[in-house]
Every structure is written in C-alpha cells, then in structure tokens.
Amino acid sequence: MPKTLKTSASTDHPLLLGQSKLWVLLVGVDRYQDERFSDLAYSSKDCEGVAAALASASKRIPKKQLIVHHDASHKPPTLRSVQSSLRKIISSAQADDTVLFYFSGHGAIDPATQKAMLCFRDTRRTDLANTALSMQDLLQSLEKSATRQKLLWLDACHSGNLSIQGAKQYADVESEATGFIDFLHNSVNYSQGFYALLSCDAEQRSWEFPELGHGVFSYYLIQGLRGNAADSQGLIEADSLYRYVYNGTVDYIDRINQRVRELNDEKLGKRDSQDSFLYPEYSLQTPKRIVNGIGDLVIGETLLGGGEEPSTLPQQWTEKPKRIEKIKQPTRLFYPMIGLLLVGFFSHSLSSSGIGQLSQQNQTTELFESNQPCNINAVPLDPDSSQYNAQILMNNCAVGGKWRDVSIEAFTGQSKVWALALSPDGRTLVSAGEPVIEIWGGVDSHAQARANEVQRLHRLKGHSDKVYTVAISPDGQMLASGSADQTIKIWNLQTGDLIRTLKGHTGAVWSVAFSPDNQTLVSGSVDKTIKLWDLESGETTRTLAGHQDWVFSVAISPDGQMLASSSQDKTIKLWDLQTGNELKTITGHDDAVRAIAFSPKEPRLASASWDGTVKVWDTATGALVRTFSGHSDRVVSVAYNPTGDTIASSSTDQTIKLWKMDLETSLGTMSGHSDWILATVFTPDNNALISSGLDQTIAVWRKMK
Structure with a gap:
C-alpha cells in the first residue's frame, strides 16, 4: 500500500507540507470522429484508472489539482478542451510544483512535417497540424511553465484489439512508436527535470487485453501506483515504478505467448501442420524510460502521499498474485484474442475473409477445460449467409443448476x-x-431458436x-x-x-x-x-x-x-x-x-x-x-x-x-x-437472459432443455 511516490527518502517534502502543488492532466480517447482512426476499447478506462490511483496515492497532499479528459468525463477529450486545461496548468504552476501529463489514445506521425502528434476525439487524419497536438508543442508548453519537475506518461501507440481485420496497420503503429521515441530522445537534453515513461519501445505497439480491461501498460502503471511498486516503507520511486511496469508488461505478454504456443502445439499434434490454423503470438512490448538526470526529476521528489485503500478501483488490482493467476485459465483468457474471437458472436469486429478462413478449415476449436467460466466450443458456420449465423455452446460449468447448459446466440447493433x-x-x-x-422483434427464449430470426423493426x-x-x-x-x-x-x-x-x-x-x-x-x-x-x-x-x-x-x-x-x-x-x-x-x-x-x-x-x-x-x-x-x-x-x-x-x-x-x-x-457488460434482463418465461455492452453485442443466453 503506497505511502509516498518519491525520489528521495525525505518525508518532509514540500508537497506533503503544502509548500508546493501537484498538477495532473490526464487524457484518454476511445472514440474518434474521423473514421481513419480506429476506435480504441480501453483508453478512457485507462485514464479513469490512473486518475483513481493518483487520487488515492495523493490523499496526503493538501495542494493538488487533477484534470481529467476522457469520453465519459465532464471534460471532453478534444484538442481545444485539452489545450485549455494545459494552458491553465502552465500559467499557474510554480517553480517547486510538479506537473504530470498522461495520455492514452492514438498517436500519429504528420507526413508533412514528420512530427509526432497526439490525436484527440476531433483530430482529422488529413489535417494533423491543426487538429492534433504535436509533441514539440507539448514539450515547449511544459518548458514555458515555471515548474522544474515535469512528468510525461504516454500510451499512444495502440494496436487496438488483436482481431482478424486489425484495427490499424502494424507498420503505422511501429513507425509512430519510433517517431515518438526519437523525438523525446532529441528533446530531453533541452528539458531539465524531465521524466518520460512510454508504453513501448521503437518499432513496437501497445497491446490491449479484454481480460485486463486496460492496455497492459496502463494496467501495470495503475497497479504500481496502487502499491505494487512500493518498497518496504511504502514509498514508490520513479525508477521502481518503471521497473515494475516494464517487468509486469513483459512477463504478462510472455505468459500469454506460452499458452498460445501450447494451444498451437496441441493443434499440430492433432492434424497436419500445413492444414492447421495456428493462433498468432503477441509481439514484444517493452515500456521505455527517457530521463534527463535520474536525480534531477523523479516522481519521488513529488511525493504522492496516500496509504488508504482507494475507493474507485477494485481491491484485486492490488493483489498481483491473484491477477497473474488468471493466466492459468486459458478458456477465459484466450478466446477473445486468438484469431477465433468467437466467430459470428462478435461479427461486427470480424472481416468476412477472416471468418471464411476458419470456415474453410472446417474447424471446431476446443479450448482447454476450465472450471470457471464454462468450457467453450465455438462452431463457425457459413460466413456468406448472415452475420447472425453462428452458434456458441457453453457447457461443463463449475456449479450445477438449471443454467448448467446454456446456448448463446447474438446479434449486433x-x-x-x-x-x-x-x-x-x-x-x-x-x-x-x-x-x-x-x-427488435422476433426475440425467442426457447433453446432451439436462432438469432437470425431476430429482426430490427425500428x-x-x-x-x-x-x-x-x-x-x-x-x-x-x-x-x-x-x-x-x-x-x-x-x-x-x-x-x-x-x-x-x-x-x-x-x-x-x-x-x-x-x-x-x-x-x-x-x-x-x-x-x-x-x-x-x-x-x-x-x-x-x-x-x-x-x-x-x-x-x-x-x-x-x-x-x-x-x-x-x-x-x-x-x-x-x-x-x-x-x-x-x-x-x-x-x-x-x-x-x-x-x-x-x-x-x-x-x-x-x-x-x-x-x-x-x-x-x-x-x-x-x-x-x-x-x-x-x-x-x-x-x-x-x-x-x-x-x-x-x-x-x-x-x-x-x-x-x-x-x-x-x-x-x-x-x-x-x-x-x-x-x-x-452494461445491461441484463430476463425473459418473462424465465427461459433466457439477454445481455449487452460496449462490444456492440446483444447476447441471448438460453437454457438448454
């Protein structure tokens, strides 16, 4: 449980004594108005989670201001709104104050200027110069402030979810990561008291995982701030936080890839390797640190006090062993990402060619058995007939009862x-x-009903x-x-x-x-x-x-x-x-x-x-x-x-x-x-449960007779 976020051992820090102020500007962007940018699944949640962790960790700091911009907050993640908040901080921060800027969303390289840009909800891909915030402008703004302590946390090279169609071209993502890192390396010598933490290194991408509910970088950043990066006195040094995030990110992806390899080995053992559809592994993601003088600025000169259990993030996020143990449950962990993506169930996120590839293999994918949640058999059907044509059966639940055998079918809005x-x-x-x-009309709760009988009425x-x-x-x-x-x-x-x-x-x-x-x-x-x-x-x-x-x-x-x-x-x-x-x-x-x-x-x-x-x-x-x-x-x-x-x-x-x-x-x-999953409703005959959520899917869970 963190007591302080620090760089020196002193507990009489000006922040704790109220002699200086902590300024925090957090930005998360999921949804983009320009369709050339793919929407992201977890940037707003990343932003919200970091905000909650910082708010808890800074409870002992009397003078602080956290400004949060994300898709579900009062302040929108638009360029003008973020610039307004940034100007407020720059004009108000004093020499002994600390300024922290966090961004989770898309980054881009302006083809005209080769500048690294942060992209907001209203950013236009064809006009980055006027609708995005360049890293150069951001650092120049920070340099104009009186503060000698500046922190920059960036998760701006997202791949989006790993899906068959791909949210972005990987080459674009990798070039963006390289561009951001090159720019920061070139700029750091001119910025005193500067500490940057990036989600990945050059030629890499930043991964998001549904089972974490966050980008992996921000997930471990939150866990570190929540206390998992603290020393025996409960103090979090900036470099300790970096090492924790680095090791957690690398270890998590490595564990996933080990399980993917096990799945592939099992498939290769059952059929000829040339005919087998193998699951892709995740490429390496190694968070990057760029610092001007380790002793000059660390998050540790900015003591972010705390010590009490935060009120807005779940307790288990501070319990590293339990969370990491979920890696041992491949049924829960892998079906959203191994190329199958519950074919047809998430039909809005699958290309027809991707579904066809699985269907042509005439393949029924069986994941490992797991007591909780249920074992899943996903059966891809004819991809050319209807987006609703898919059936997923869940069985062998850990706990018995009338819902032991459930059939699922879904349609998308x-x-x-x-x-x-x-x-x-x-x-x-x-x-x-x-x-x-x-x-929607034609909803039927009976076990043999088909989702493609559902029709949109209005x-x-x-x-x-x-x-x-x-x-x-x-x-x-x-x-x-x-x-x-x-x-x-x-x-x-x-x-x-x-x-x-x-x-x-x-x-x-x-x-x-x-x-x-x-x-x-x-x-x-x-x-x-x-x-x-x-x-x-x-x-x-x-x-x-x-x-x-x-x-x-x-x-x-x-x-x-x-x-x-x-x-x-x-x-x-x-x-x-x-x-x-x-x-x-x-x-x-x-x-x-x-x-x-x-x-x-x-x-x-x-x-x-x-x-x-x-x-x-x-x-x-x-x-x-x-x-x-x-x-x-x-x-x-x-x-x-x-x-x-x-x-x-x-x-x-x-x-x-x-x-x-x-x-x-x-x-x-x-x-x-x-x-x-934001909504659940039972059918009047008690034979089915209907659910929906942010994945654009409406699922009908029917009792099997």
Whole structure:
C-alpha cells in the first residue's frame, strides 16, 4: 500500500507540507470522429484508472489539482478542451510544483512535417497540424511553465484489439512508436527535470487485453501506483515504478505467448501442420524510460502521499498474485484474442475473409477445460449467409443448476449498447445506443431458436447524444429513453413514433422507470435529482432532492407504492411514490451504487456497486439481507428473474454471474462479451437472459432443455 511516490527518502517534502502543488492532466480517447482512426476499447478506462490511483496515492497532499479528459468525463477529450486545461496548468504552476501529463489514445506521425502528434476525439487524419497536438508543442508548453519537475506518461501507440481485420496497420503503429521515441530522445537534453515513461519501445505497439480491461501498460502503471511498486516503507520511486511496469508488461505478454504456443502445439499434434490454423503470438512490448538526470526529476521528489485503500478501483488490482493467476485459465483468457474471437458472436469486429478462413478449415476449436467460466466450443458456420449465423455452446460449468447448459446466440447493433428493455410478452427488445435506439422483434427464449430470426423493426433517431437508459411501459405501449443530451423521450413502441420530449434535467439522464399504472415516469440524473413526470401532460409533478452525487438508477416497487434510487454517493434512498417523502437512506456499499432492482415477489431490493458486490436489502427495514461477492471488477447491472429466486449481475470484468439466496457462491458464471457488460434482463418465461455492452453485442443466453 503506497505511502509516498518519491525520489528521495525525505518525508518532509514540500508537497506533503503544502509548500508546493501537484498538477495532473490526464487524457484518454476511445472514440474518434474521423473514421481513419480506429476506435480504441480501453483508453478512457485507462485514464479513469490512473486518475483513481493518483487520487488515492495523493490523499496526503493538501495542494493538488487533477484534470481529467476522457469520453465519459465532464471534460471532453478534444484538442481545444485539452489545450485549455494545459494552458491553465502552465500559467499557474510554480517553480517547486510538479506537473504530470498522461495520455492514452492514438498517436500519429504528420507526413508533412514528420512530427509526432497526439490525436484527440476531433483530430482529422488529413489535417494533423491543426487538429492534433504535436509533441514539440507539448514539450515547449511544459518548458514555458515555471515548474522544474515535469512528468510525461504516454500510451499512444495502440494496436487496438488483436482481431482478424486489425484495427490499424502494424507498420503505422511501429513507425509512430519510433517517431515518438526519437523525438523525446532529441528533446530531453533541452528539458531539465524531465521524466518520460512510454508504453513501448521503437518499432513496437501497445497491446490491449479484454481480460485486463486496460492496455497492459496502463494496467501495470495503475497497479504500481496502487502499491505494487512500493518498497518496504511504502514509498514508490520513479525508477521502481518503471521497473515494475516494464517487468509486469513483459512477463504478462510472455505468459500469454506460452499458452498460445501450447494451444498451437496441441493443434499440430492433432492434424497436419500445413492444414492447421495456428493462433498468432503477441509481439514484444517493452515500456521505455527517457530521463534527463535520474536525480534531477523523479516522481519521488513529488511525493504522492496516500496509504488508504482507494475507493474507485477494485481491491484485486492490488493483489498481483491473484491477477497473474488468471493466466492459468486459458478458456477465459484466450478466446477473445486468438484469431477465433468467437466467430459470428462478435461479427461486427470480424472481416468476412477472416471468418471464411476458419470456415474453410472446417474447424471446431476446443479450448482447454476450465472450471470457471464454462468450457467453450465455438462452431463457425457459413460466413456468406448472415452475420447472425453462428452458434456458441457453453457447457461443463463449475456449479450445477438449471443454467448448467446454456446456448448463446447474438446479434449486433450499430453502436455500444448501454441499456436494454424487454416488452411484457418478451417478444420485443429495445436497445439503447449512441445515440440511436433500436427496436427488435422476433426475440425467442426457447433453446432451439436462432438469432437470425431476430429482426430490427425500428431505428429511432431523436437524441443528440448517448442513450443511457430505456424502459417499456407495463402495458407494452410506450417506450421511454433517457440520454446524455439531458432529455427524456416518449415513443410509441409499436410504430416507433415520437410522442413527446420531456425537458427539465440539467444533466445526463441515467435511468427511467414506469409506474405499474402507466401514469407516471420516474427519472434519475447526473444533476443529482429524481423527477416524477405525468405521462398524460408531460409535466414534472415532483422533483426529489437528497442525493449528493449522480443518480445512477431508479426503480419502482411492483405494488407502485415505493420508489428506490441509487447514486454515486454510495447510498440507496427509498421514497414514498405518492407523497415524495423520503422513507430511509440505506448505506453499506463502499463505492457508487450503479444499479438497483426490486424483487417481484418479496420486499427485497438488489443493488449492484462499483465496489464489486451485489447486495440484497429488506425494503421494510433497510437491513442488509445478503452480500454476494465474486466479480473481479465493478458491478454495473442487476436483475431479478420473474420468479424472484435468481439474480443476474454483470460487470466490467466482462462476465455475468447468477446468484441464489441460498447459495454462498454464484450459481454460474457466463463469459462471451469482449467489453463491459452494461445491461441484463430476463425473459418473462424465465427461459433466457439477454445481455449487452460496449462490444456492440446483444447476447441471448438460453437454457438448454
């Protein structure tokens, strides 16, 4: 557990004494407006994770300012916005202050000037000079500041996910890495007190891994800041941090390649090597350090105090042995990356030629057996018929029960899927995207149903930003959607026509819920309020205030008497829906409460939290009934099945877990998504579970008869 981030042994550092200030500017870019740049999966999460680790490590520093720009933050990762924050820091930093700049996203070499450029959301590939930030300009800006201590952490040579089609040409990535390193080597002699840490060396690329939920460089950077790079006194030296990140990155990729070689050896032993499709290995990635005088500037002259357990990153990220042990579970670890990528399941990320190559081999790939999650058999079907034509069977789960044998089929939307809603008859599914809403028909929960029977009925365009939440009225006639554009829209579910737009929130709308009588809609927002709306008039009937941070989720009890809300302030509040009176505040989670759901049968409420747990509460007393632990990262959705005896939860660890009140451990774990799973919903007949997430995939998990 880190006490200090340092370069000298002194604990009387000006930062800890409040005599100097720590300035941190963190930037992460996943999504690019220019299609010439591939979107990245983990840069925003990298940025958020580094921010949380730094915030925790600097708790003992009285004077500090962290400015964060990423796709999900208040400050967008655009060139103008980042430049504005940079100017603020440069003009304000004093001589004894420390400035840290972190960037995770695409880098590029300007073909006209051969300058190394950092690329932001609005960067245009054909106009890098005016829409990207050159490293030269960045370093010149840092040199203009009065501070003598400057740190630069760059993860800007991403390969994107390893997929058959490839997010970028590898030659481009490798030339970018070389360009950044050459520039920094040439510039370092002119910059005193300079310490740069890069994700890879020349002619290399920076890898991202779904099982880590981060780029590997940033993952180990976060772990190091969280304490794994600390000495016996809890102090983190800059060079110790570098060595930890270097060794962790190299070791992780080497372990993966060892397992890939084992898979290939097994394949070669079963069939002629010339006919066997071999899985590609990952190329070397060795983080690079560029320093002007090791003693002149190290993160250690900038003591980043701490010592308490951080509140926003999961505990297991500080437990290196447990995390590294996941390398021994090849079923979980390798299927997203070994060229197969669950053929057809992630059809949006596979080229037809890639699928065809597997299909022509007439190959059924069987990965090693693993107790958790389930063993996977992926069967590639005809690639020319339909993007839906794929079937994946999961079996031999570690824990028995009705979900032991599950068939999975999936279909893909046009964007990341933030939320799902299912009609009362279970035949119509609604998915919330960025910013389009899609209505799907032909959803069938029976085991023999095929995903290619699902048809897109409507694509609803009206919101101007991400749609975070959707709900269908109990009578199946209306659809409500809430968006980052601060509005709620009411649609006719059958025709897709817009009925009205509800305005009143001053922040993004994260959750909506219908009352059982179809008369009232409840919404929760970033503006920390809950609003009740009359659906006949479209007017606000009541605004409930009480939460101290974003309201993430709202839910109404089956009898329509009670309203529940959950917030980033770590609390759940229960309200009288008729009077608006607050009944009680429930505490017990250690981090934001991302989702809540009422039991359909008992006075119980389930909650999902960023602290990695699912909790069940007695709504009459507010007492904690049960805590379920098992996810390795934030839990972001929770749902009861129709009979109320099973709870499903999904997580940023890319798994779904099923829980029963009478079991200490999960009923089962289901894997298949390649990114955060943000929504889960049971079908009314209890025969299937539907999930969606940031991988643009909607998966239907059906019980096998």
